[in-house]
Amino acid sequence: MFSHEQLNAIDKVIKTHLIDSGVENVIYIDLAGNAITQQDNGNQTLDYMAFAALAAGNFAAVDAMAKLIGESEFSLLFHKGTKSSIHFSKVTEDTILISMFSKTISLGLVRLKVSEAVAKINAICGA
Amino acid sequence: MALVNVKKKEVQIKIVYYGPGRGGKTTNLEYINHTYRDQIKSEMVSLKTQDDRTLFFDFLPFDVGRIKGFKVIIQLYTVPGQVKYNATRRLVLKGVDGIVFVADIQRFQRKKNIESLNQLYENLKTHNLDLFSMPLVMQYNKIDLLKQGVEVIPTKTLQQDLNSVLRVPAFEASALGGGNVMKTLKKIISMTLASIQDQLF
Ligand SMILES: Nc1nc2c(ncn2[C@@H]2O[C@H](COP(=O)(O)OP(=O)(O)OP(=O)(O)O)[C@@H](O)[C@H]2O)c(=O)[nH]1
Numbered sequence: 001m002f003s004h005e006q007l008n009a010i011d012k013v014i015k016t017h018l019i020d021s022g023v024e025n026v027i028y029i030d031l032a033g034n035a036i037t038q039q040d041n042g043n044q045t046l047d048y049m050a051f052a053a054l055a056a057g058n059f060a061a062v063d064a065m066a067k068l069i070g071e072s073e074f075s076l077l078f079h080k081g082t083k084s085s086i087h088f089s090k091v092t093e094d095t096i097l098i099s100m101f102s103k104t105i106s107l108g109l110v111r112l113k114v115s116e117a118v119a120k121i122n123a124i125c126g127a
Numbered sequence: 128m129a130l131v132n133v134k135k136k137e138v139q140i141k142i143v144y145y146g147p148g149r150g151g152k153t154t155n156l157e158y159i160n161h162t163y164r165d166q167i168k169s170e171m172v173s174l175k176t177q178d179d180r181t182l183f184f185d186f187l188p189f190d191v192g193r194i195k196g197f198k199v200i201i202q203l204y205t206v207p208g209q210v211k212y213n214a215t216r217r218l219v220l221k222g223v224d225g226i227v228f229v230a231d232i233q234r235f236q237r238k239k240n241i242e243s244l245n246q247l248y249e250n251l252k253t254h255n256l257d258l259f260s261m262p263l264v265m266q267y268n269k270i271d272l273l274k275q276g277v278e279v280i281p282t283k284t285l286q287q288d289l290n291s292v293l294r295v296p297a298f299e300a301s302a303l304g305g306g307n308v309m310k311t312l313k314k315i316i317s318m319t320l321a322s323i324q325d326q327l328f
């Protein structure tokens with residue numbers, strides 16, 4: 001369970017590292033499909049509860065596939081669309097960070113920013 | 128395990144409808160979604176095959192008001208009942224807080240019901256959960272078939288097969304027409320809330 005302070009700190013990391021860098025929408029979920037926190041750039045109308053359930057399912061399925069072929073996990077999970085793309089990153093054993101972004105920002109930058117954010121969130125969760 | 132957000136003052140609770148293939152799990156959620164459409168803000172999500180069998184899960188979230196200042200969100204899920212999808216069933220059970228076991232009362236499904244319940248027990252064990260300490264409601268579905276002269280398993284037999292040891296609340300139901308669908312739902316919600324209150328508040 002996250003404390004009030006942890007949630008505030010996580011929100012701040014998401015805002016400064018991701019939203020301020022041009023990521024449109026970020027959802028932090030647990031693998032049971034619950035949204036822990038969500039933030040966007042103010043122009044989004046996502047049904048984030050349904051999204052969280054689907055994302056957790058998708059992540060869990062890919063994870064199970066990795067195990068079947070003897071991989072401990074696939075480190076990059078990324079879906080590319082014409083307008084928007086989605087990037088998944090495991091944070092702790094039990095949580096994943098999902099970033100949605102448009103063409104105005106490159107996958108490379110998103111990966112960099114996400115890995116910074118993940119390290120910070122990990123530190124917050126461990127604290 | 129329910130997700131508690133102390134910042135948003137919100138609790139998310141996961142209730143899973145489990146049972147043999149074609150037993151009526153999806154039909155339960157469809158009825159709830161249809162009947163309470165006005166009060167449900169999110170769309171129902173169904174991942175299904177072309178012939179309407181659940182492939183991964185159905186998902187339906189809704190609010191049920193506040194408890195001790197916390198907004199309570201119930202998230203209903205179904206598992207895919209077909210035997211071949213057990214790996215998927217196990218994934219859906221992750222983080223479960225309460226279970227409705229939907230049994231199919233048609234005579235030829237007797238063995239399938241028992242096998243499904245046994246597998247539920249095993250699947251929960253892989254998540255370090257124990258069926259015997261899990262909020263659980265039995266639903267004996269398709270009771271309407273009795274009137275149509277279809278061969279069904281008597282409720283007494285179902286109770287012996289599925290509920291003689293567990294001894295949890297059980298309802299005869301007809302998900303297609305909505306019979307006892309809400310009763311089942313209310314029961315599992317109140318049992319799950321009670322168990323979560325013990326754990327959390
Ligand atoms: N007569 C009758 N038929 C029902 C009832 N509930 C469900 N059915 C029918 O049973 C069939 C299977 O129902 P589903 O709700 O799809 O079953 P399910 O448990 O979700 O099946 P899977 O997704 O394969 O696990 C459908 O044709 C339903 O219309 C009921 O109460 N009475």
Ligand SMILES: [Mg+2]
Pocket residue numbers: 152153154180181205206207208
């Ligand atoms: Mg189904």
